[in-house]
Amino acid sequence: MNFPVKLAELGTQAGARQIPMAIHGVGVAKNWRRRAAVLFSDLLDSSQLMSICVRDTASRDNLERLVKDHGLRRSTVDIRVAPDPAFMAAETFGLNAAGNETGRIGLGVTHPAALHAHGDYARVSERDAILSLAELASNLIACGFCPVLFTNGAFEDEAFLAKALNATAFEALEGRVEVAPAPTSPRMLAQSIAGFDGVIAHRLHANILSYALGGVPVGLAWDAKMHGFFGLIGETGLLQQGASPDASRAVKSLQDGLKRRTDMRQRARELSQAARSGVLESLNSVC
Template identity: 35%
Template sequence: MTERMPRIRLFNVKFSPNLGDGLLAECLEMAMKECGGDASGTYSVDLSARTRYARGDASRSTVLRVLDGLPSSLRSLATAPPRELLLRRKWRPHYEQHLKGADAVVIGGGNLLTDMDLNFPVKVASALEMAARQGLPSAIYGVGVASHWSAKGTALMQRALERAKPIYVSVRDENSKRNFDSRFAAAAGRLAIVVRDPGLMIGRYLPTDPAGRREGIGLCVTSAVAIRYHSTQVVSDEDLATWYANLCKGLSAEGFKVVAFTNGSPEDEVVLDQIEPVLREAAGSGFERRRPDTPTELASFIASFSGLVAHRMHAIIAGVSLGVPVFALLWDEKLTAFMRSIERADCMAFVQPGNEPEVVSKLVASLDGSAAAAQTALLDETFEAARDLFRVLAR
């Protein structure tokens, strides 16, 4: 009798307006199916109960600005009531519905073990505890783990991990391993291993021809409020807009067209709407704006670039996977860790007034074909780690 293929539910934020989240979710889904997961029963379950790709509400930008201006204690008080209501009425029912018929549960990938106003601790802990109550084996795969946690967020995750006792735990960088092992390994009953971010498999599932790239540099615009909300970096909208404009001038002077886009986050789209005329003027005739609607579109755009400059981690990851030279604009420890993990610390910098020429110079110097040199080995390494996860789940 033929052995039934396992049905794996992957809990992540696949349908986030930030299409980078969908990109890594789709890569992990495809890898699990390629390894032998049931074609219809292996899929992602969005932790926010979303069910399709859609552009985010522009009001999110206003909400982030309000929350960004509040002390952490007041921010926690402001977010608690709506979060608890959504948990009872929307998130838990969604998880319960999609756990039916599952053989295993995976939390991954993305920056899911992070504590911003208890958002992910509440969601991830609920998913793990529900899986444990149903006797389903659970695993954590390729996640980012933040270093700063509230006491309540830590307690929520530790309790959930103690109940679930995951059969496998992996994280996407050494910083995340240190953070997981020191805070959660005892509760989980195991130390984390380090694997590559699953988004790095996009080059496996979206093969491209480097020779077909146009002479354009992708500029992935990120809002200052997003940078401030998710990191300790202090930057204003005005300073960031000026920096982007100066970068466009420098790239134009080198003969490159600039293609501006975002990963889809509504707060980023709002900012790009506002500064597009300034960027267009700075870049001269060589300027274009694009609006991807799906992760595949995002990856296809990136694959067409000669180079890429971005804050957003999964824009950078897609570029690396697709053999596109990248320059990372630093703002979060996860991006720094990723660039170091691929030995490209020479192609990253914080946004600082006056360093635009240096960024242009380093990016142009990297357009020598070396970005694609280690691409195959990197993609193979990432897939083999996903295969190891599948083997554990299929036992």
């Protein structure tokens, strides 16, 4: 309910002040509670809503289905699709998307409770999640990489990272695994990820940032938005199924992806340009 409530309040405030607004770069899930759908309907019905742009075709289809299934009022604004603004990371943060081959691979740490609460898979225990993380790190080391544990800065993820480092599974890896500082801003997160040749992570935006900054993302599938991203970039083979993936298969996918890094960078530049065009179109709609 958090996201629909915020959007509904945005619509209320914009309507009261007669300020035009645009919805841009959002993902739309398949299943919504009735109350959340009604809140979103109020926003769609607002005369101040000038533009709706979602980040993938699945989100557009889900939004259309949401309106139809719940009998909601349909906005007169067409739903556009444009890549997530995070594809513009290199330009936005002034980071070199070409990158250097460092051998450092970011291992994204996500608290398993978040995967269960918002994802499509059954609950994974903290113990199993730590074992899975340690196995990924071990496989990376065995293949000559330097694993770097990182989070997106969420408090629960940082707490889980601290717990993992103190677990028996990581004792044998002491001195061979790095830990990135907790990011306190999007720029800091982007700077950390720019220093990796690639990432293995659950979080969507960790994968997008890696790709946008010239790295190879290996996604750990836990909800539909991951499928949308890897479909968009034409790299569905880099998406590993399940909250606790096969470590050797994930690392093999990373190695295969690194061989295609030049082609990926060209596609990333194209998506960055498309993302920029999408943002400008949304801005123009309210100016």
